[in-house]
Amino acid sequence: MVHIRQFTFSPFQENTYVLYSDQKNCWIIDPGCYDPMEKQELKAFIAFEGLTPTRLLNTHCHLDHVFGNAFIHSEYGLSPEYDERDEPTMNMAGVSASMYGIPGFESSPSCELHLSEKDQLDLDGDRFEIRFCPGHAPGHLVFIQHEQKMVIGGDVLFRESIGRTDLPGGDHGTLLNSIREQLFTLDDDYTVYSGHGPQTTIGHEKIHNPFL
Secondary structure, three states: OOEEEEEEEOOOOEEEEEEEOOOOEEEEEOOOOOOHHHHHHHHHHHHHHOOEEEEEEOOOOOHHHHOOHHHHHHHHOOOEEEEHHHHHHHHOHHHHHHHOOOOOOOOOOOOOEEEOOOOEEEEOOEEEEEEEOOOOOOOOEEEEEOOOOEEEEEOOEEOOEEOOOOOOOOOHHHHHHHHHHHHOOOOOOOEEEEOEOOOEEHHHHHHHOOOO
């Protein structure tokens, strides 16, 4: 069984997720921990639960989703894994930090394993499908665990909203197509854990999302 813990970090109020198994191995997804207190909060949870971090995954590489990559690499020796099509986004992270007036940004370590929709992820026997969902970012991925009907969705679909498409590499029509073709094909009772804001369900968004 996959367990999930959500943290909300940084001035962008980004959702960081720790997924862990009954065997106590864990993945850290989109670490947005920015200041020392946030980093300590994440580290303390991992230590308290007795977890062993085994993967660092990025749904995409916008600044707020990679704030903590360098910290996770330093603390646990993990390198980030993300889609190669999002390398330009990663390369812009430091520039974005300067534009937003955010000091002390630590550049992410290099990606040693690029992910794609052709891959599957396995957390101690619980498999996750990867789906390619561009539009918010050119290499955006979502991770889907079908047995527990769980979607780690990044910034594709929010509760009654969608990801912004005015950043470099974004495209409104592409994002809507991604949602309709990759997420709305799931059953209504799949839970979406988004990159910002509260969780939602596919069924709720089909009915209530004003963009769709």
